[in-house]
Amino acid sequence: MLLDNKVTIVTGASxxxxxxxxxxxxxxxxKISAIARTEEDLKKLKSEIESNNGTCLIFKGDVSNEKDVKNAVEKTIEQFGKIDILINNAGFGIYKPVVELTVDEFDSMVGVNFRGVFLFTKYVLPYMMKQNSGVIINISSIAGTLGVKNMAVYAATKWAVNGFTESIMHEVREYNIRVASLCPGSVDTNFSNVAGSNPPARNKVLKPEDVAQTALLIATLPERAMLSHLILRPTNPK
Structure with a gap:
């Protein structure tokens, strides 16, 4: 197995x-430590993993809440004794012109999409630095590399994630910690189905499993090699 006994935190895992x-x-x-807001979906994930002889801890919580983040990290350490991989995936978008966005909507997107990445990175890194190894993969978006109409704040949070990722990579590479941003284009999820008035056909866009395979590639490169920024696009979305 490519990740045998690797303790992995996944946010937005449900x-x-x-x-x-x-x-x-x-x-x-x-060994999976999963955090998300929807407890019922987390229980389904746990059942699916354990029915295949896997191991899964679940935490109902908000990645923008410092107490929830600290609890998930500390309980993961208590259970497994280490953290090898962190996947900062939780995120969402509200698609509106800026003049129609409320301040609360702005704060929510910044909180989940960027503050959550900061908090989990902040509290996981000391353990990775102590063990002199680790992988952090921040699931960003192609919107973090270009401007998109009616997605200004969402795109801004993903630009922030990309800048944060690049900077953190330079801070911790001396500890053999690899930090990467993975920027998918359109993915066939409920998240992307609300984007735009004329979204690509579902059979043309990426599947969640495509992004997962790419994250696995990043996480399993030889320790001497690091993919720091990757854009994953549908081959032919038209």
């Missing part, structure tokens, strides 16, 4: 890309 990553990494031998 559905979509996060769930696909949790399932694939568990299949490859990782």
């Amino acid at each position: 559905r979509g890309i996060g769930k696909a990553i949790a399932l694939l990494f568990a299949k490859e031998g990782a």
